[in-house]
Amino acid sequence: MPATAVSSHRVSRQGSVAALRFGRLAAMGAVAVLILVAGVWASWRTAPYVMLTKGRERGTIEVTRCADDTCTGRYTPISQGSSGRDRAVIEKTVAVRKGQTYTVVVKPGGDEVVRSGPAGILYAWVPFGGALLLASVVVAGGLGRTRAGWVLAGSGIALLTAAFVTI
Known part of the structure; x- marks a missing residue:
């Protein structure tokens, strides 16, 4: 095989690998954002009444x-x-x-x-705490952002634990 054919094959392969990597990151990022938005949406059903009194x-x-x-x-x-x-x-x-x-x-x-009060506020945001935990798995596993995944998981656990303790 001539040298130009080998180098053009490498370039096209690198381009397709980069495109697949970008597609995976975009898809997993969209899933993580969708999970977090759904958590906020579910929490906002009662949160405005409790927080904006x-x-x-x-x-x-x-x-x-x-x-x-x-x-x-x-x-x-x-x-x-x-x-x-x-x-x-x-x-x-x-x-x-x-x-x-x-x-x-x-x-x-x-x-x-x-x-109402602290217990009501924390209880209203429990669905978002669950969404944080679920999104942490997607961020750590699907996006390969382990630290960000741990931060999301820690935030979700802290929110759920605080809600459990105050209720």
Whole structure:
């Protein structure tokens, strides 16, 4: 084989290897970003009510009855402009028990409430903590960025542990 044919074969092979490497990095990067965006999206379902409480109805709920997915109880207002309710609904989780009283924020337009305070904020961001853990595997394995993967995993573990401890 002539020398020019060998060198052109090497150049085309290096080009295809670079293109495949770029495609893998782009695909894995897109998957990691998609996982993180989905985590934020899932967390944002309750996070704005808990984090941005100015102008919202705040109070306490004393849980008196629990069904399969929800618990109900009497809502007692704390903030000005909030009115008491005989029945308020809170999502049933491992952190909500019958007979306990929790500080809550009322979701606009109904009788549904979400936990407030540090426990409520951390609990609202639990889906994002899970997304951080999942994205860490993609970043470390798929992108080959081990340190960044460890940082994401550590952040996810810290968030989930803090939520578990405060609840």
